[in-house]
Amino acid sequence: MASAAKFRRSFPLAAGAAALAVALLGSATPFARAAELKIGLSSEVTTLDPHFFATGPNIAFHHHLYDSLVDVDPEGRLIPALAESWKTVDETTWEFKLRRGVRFHDGSELTAEDVLFSLERPAQIANSPGPFISYTRPIVARQAVDRYTVRLKTAGAYGALPLDLSSVFIVSKKAAANAAQDRFNSGAAAVGTGPFKLVGFRKGESIEIARNDAYWGPRPEWDTVRFKVLASDAPRLAALLAGDVDLIEAVPPADLARLKTNPKVTLAQHTTWRTLFWHLDQFRDNSPYVTDKAGKPLAKNPLKDVRVRRAISKAINREALVGRTLEGLAQPASNLNSPGIFGYDAELKVEAYDPEGAKKLLAEAGYPEGFGLTLHGPNNRYINDEQVVQTVAQFLNRVGIRTRVETQPLSVYFGKARASEYSMALLGWGSLASDFTLRSIVGTPDPDTGWGTWNWGRYSNPTVDKLVRQALGSVDAARREDFARQAVKAAMSDYAVIPSHHQIATWALRKGLDYGGRIDEFTYAHEVRSAK
Known part of the structure; x- marks a missing residue:
């Protein structure tokens, strides 16, 4: 599947803003040695229940805590995630082979039963303001062939199922069974297999996560990541320039010209979906x-x-x-x-x-x-x-x-x-x-x-x-x-x-950080790296 063109640019600093920028940014610790990343979000994460409200800000953050069977790379191409491979058994049956040895944050092993539970759960949630059922309703039957193999049957031929499932996160059946939103938001039920674990969630204000050292995929660079909700443009940009955050998304267009001339700031841009x-x-x-x-x-x-x-x-x-x-x-x-x-x-x-x-x-x-x-x-x-x-x-x-x-x-x-x-x-x-x-x-x-x-x-x-x-x-x-x-x-x-x-989409980062941007506009802490 083709994707929109991507373009990234780094810009030298503004003469008019140079003195201020040096004062604000000059004493920062080199990011190659940093253990904490601070991100300014442009929109609120309203819930940590990954099946309750399908909005972009929620889904983007949930990728830090949870994984799906199939994922999407920065250019919009399908890639394996919790499922190492998938195929059609016949025109109405798909088979997904799970990775072995994947652990939830509580140490329990991911199995086919967790997958079946997670695919059934969206239809059981009442009063969702943005339900996930459009992604799961095509599935009319689910089967655990063995501990690491899942077969999903659709009513008719349905070629879009793998892409559908890239939007459905897998949760621990043990932790999430009968759990309401408050148990996810408190962390009790927010047990995924993702690259980070939840430390704390203050709705509308901030979220803190810590690296999952048992993660099955590439190891994130950051020991901890702090997200701060900064919905207004001016405070979000001010937080970056003051060093309160290291990266911001949704850079205010009016400030782009100024940031392009700032040697302490790097901009990343990507055409989006x-x-x-x-x-x-x-x-x-x-x-x-x-x-x-x-x-x-x-x-x-x-x-x-x-x-x-x-x-x-x-x-x-x-x-x-x-x-x-x-x-x-x-x-x-x-x-x-x-x-x-x-x-x-x-x-x-x-x-x-x-x-x-x-x-x-x-x-x-x-x-x-x-x-x-x-x-x-x-x-x-x-x-x-x-x-x-x-x-x-x-x-x-x-x-x-x-x-x-x-x-x-x-x-x-x-x-x-x-x-x-x-x-x-x-x-x-x-x-x-x-x-x-x-x-x-x-x-x-x-x-x-x-x-x-x-x-x-x-x-x-x-x-x-x-x-x-x-x-x-x-x-x-x-x-x-x-x-x-x-x-x-x-x-x-x-x-x-x-x-x-x-x-x-435009992201602004303090010098010393690198982010390639994504076609889906999501900000992933695990894809932020120290610049080489």
Whole structure:
């Protein structure tokens, strides 16, 4: 599977900031001899239960404590993890051979029973705000052939199962049986096989972990790692420059020019899988944040009309959004996944900025004077996310859609958005396959199958659903990708969502550290090294 291009750069220091940087950083201990790493996180880790809430920040951190059967390398390629190998026994049966001698943090050995328990557990968790069941529901039968061999059966041919399982962490059956979130957060149930063990978790503030010296994989360089939640850009950057942390993710774009000239700082950048797009309410006749120009509720929901959705897309100047609001740290999007991701359709072109065409479409749909609309988005999750929402509101105002903006912290926003409380809401999504993305984002919601778990607008299109099923059911990779591209084209032609842009991630490190970055934007302490 191809991946987005990666590029890393180190920059010499700023003359204007040199004196300050030397004062702040000059006395640091060389990192080749350091035993502790301090990382500034841009988003909160909300739980240490690896099956409760499938958000990027949670999953990224969980990789320190837990392993999955199959993993993904920095470029998005599948690699062995707890499973040394896997194969199809027949078109509906997969066999996974486990590594022998892998130990959980409590010293007990990993066995097939722990794997079966972990694959069953997501479906047993109630009230998950972001469930993992879309990854496990294809499995209809599980079998421990022996202590180190697992066979998984799907209802039909399903070529995507190994990639699905890269998102499901394996926990100790003994430690996690009947465990609620508080037992994971306290550490009692947070017993994995990962490169680090939990030392302490203060939700919303900090996490401390220690190296697992019995880890089956490459030995991490760091004895201890301290994560500090620094959701606001300015404090996160200040913490790096003050030496309070050694690495930060999600570097504020406005500070990149200054950091490029700082000889005590190294920047790492990587194009990523994350695409930002707009969900539109397509299931209610009266949408809560759609009004006439006077602010009164409309008799019908204009967002259910494909002409209106297309008008909104045409009204957005993506080139200006990327160049100005995002300061070049993104690419305009035509797909729901980034270029190079499995199933990306290169034939789809970025929607041309056409405000006059947008006005014409609105008139054809019966809204020549436009209507009122409130845009919702987070203000602490994506690159310049609040500014992105404000900029798009300005574009819509220019074509007659009188637009208001409401942004919220992620901890508030996600819950309300997942409950479909908004009419037009911003979401970022990353996946290593387009059929996976479509299943979660625009697949007809179905709690029994796990489809549409992030389909905030409750879009439904039988043609898209059928093509996604055909893609996921194809064991042949070429055939699967062809169906995936057809599904992408069908969904985008119907403006199931409005794609905006693909992000470019930036990390800043104190001189003496090296991090290659990842296509998934994750920050892994075990992949940070002392520079050679």
